[in-house]
Amino acid sequence: MSEYKLNPILEYQNEKLIEVLNMRLDKMDIEERVRATSMSPMFSFWREVQDCLVDAADEIARLKARVKELEDANNDR
Secondary structure (H helix, E strand, O other): OOOOOOOHHHHHHHHHHHHHHHHHHHOOOHHHHHHHHHOOOHHHOHHHHHHHHHHHHHHHHHHHHHHHHHHHHHHOO
């Protein structure tokens, strides 16, 4: 039986997909998850892309609120 070889680009995309799914399971940092997701073919796991973008938006909102909190505390001095 011969071994089927994928196109190197598809092989790379498959590796990134596995990486993203592992990151999700391991609760990895959102920044790294977004970077890995950006390297993956969207048509194969659009739901993962959506979840990643929602998590990134939530993190941005949290950081904006923290920056505002720190700015307000600095202005009260």
